[in-house]
Amino acid sequence: xxxxxxxxxxxxxxxxxxxxxxxxxxxxxxxxxxxxxxxxxxxxxxxxxxxxxxxxxxxxxxxxxxxxxxxxxxxxxxxxxxxxxxxxxxxxxxxxxxxxxxxxxxxxxxxxxxxxxxxxxxxxxxxxxxxxxxxxxxxxxxxxxxxxxxxxxxxxxxxxxxxxxxxxxxxxxxxxxxxxxxxxxxxxxxx
Ligand code: ADP
Numbered sequence: 001x002x003x004x005x006x007x008x009x010x011x012x013x014x015x016x017x018x019x020x021x022x023x024x025x026x027x028x029x030x031x032x033x034x035x036x037x038x039x040x041x042x043x044x045x046x047x048x049x050x051x052x053x054x055x056x057x058x059x060x061x062x063x064x065x066x067x068x069x070x071x072x073x074x075x076x077x078x079x080x081x082x083x084x085x086x087x088x089x090x091x092x093x094x095x096x097x098x099x100x101x102x103x104x105x106x107x108x109x110x111x112x113x114x115x116x117x118x119x120x121x122x123x124x125x126x127x128x129x130x131x132x133x134x135x136x137x138x139x140x141x142x143x144x145x146x147x148x149x150x151x152x153x154x155x156x157x158x159x160x161x162x163x164x165x166x167x168x169x170x171x172x173x174x175x176x177x178x179x180x181x182x183x184x185x186x187x188x189x190x191x
Pocket of ligand 1: 007008009010031032033035052053054056057058059060064084085086087088089092135144
């Protein structure tokens with residue numbers, strides 16, 4: 001099973017990615033988590049991406065594509081995966097297409113979490129008070145929403161044209177949304 005999960009910041013990608021990955025026994029691979037880990041470790045990659053992430057901008061495509069290619073080459077990703085937060089630009093869509101073509105693999109589904117904007121902002125503001133993520137400030141949240149609308153929303157049209165998109169209502173408690181999403185996945189994919 002090869003899946004993507006996408007949605008604007010605060011849509012709940014990270015929380016649901018774990019549930020979907022558990023259901024299909026595949027690794028959940030989050031570019032945001034990989035970049036945050038790199039920034040925390042102070043590695044060369046971390047130095048490159050730390051300031052970009054803190055501003056709410058996107059890490060350059062070539063850097064991001066290379067991180068994903070390396071991660072998908074690891075043994076646990078051989079039989080399937082769920083990518084959380086990648087691709088985020090049309091150039092990344094192309095890079096992933098090329099990578100998969102080289103492996104004679106294809107995508108099964110793109111999960112899109114649809115959540116009202118005011119709900120997403122409220123969640124991010126709440127998360128900021130708990131986790132203190134560097135990019136969860138009011139200003140940065142606004143910027144990340146704009147980046148999503150400008151750069152990431154267009155990738156959904158590309159995947160919709162291939163009939164790969166499953167849109168799920170992400171408004172509700174974590175339990176409600178998880179049950180709704182798993183039911184929709186099972187209905188669409190048969191298991
Ligand atoms: P959110 O969806 O809440 O913004 P993520 O954890 O998915 O959170 O991403 C956090 C940050 O990591 C992004 O704002 C961006 O700077 C960087 N990032 C994550 N994935 C990508 C990607 N595919 N391309 C470029 N930058 C990315």
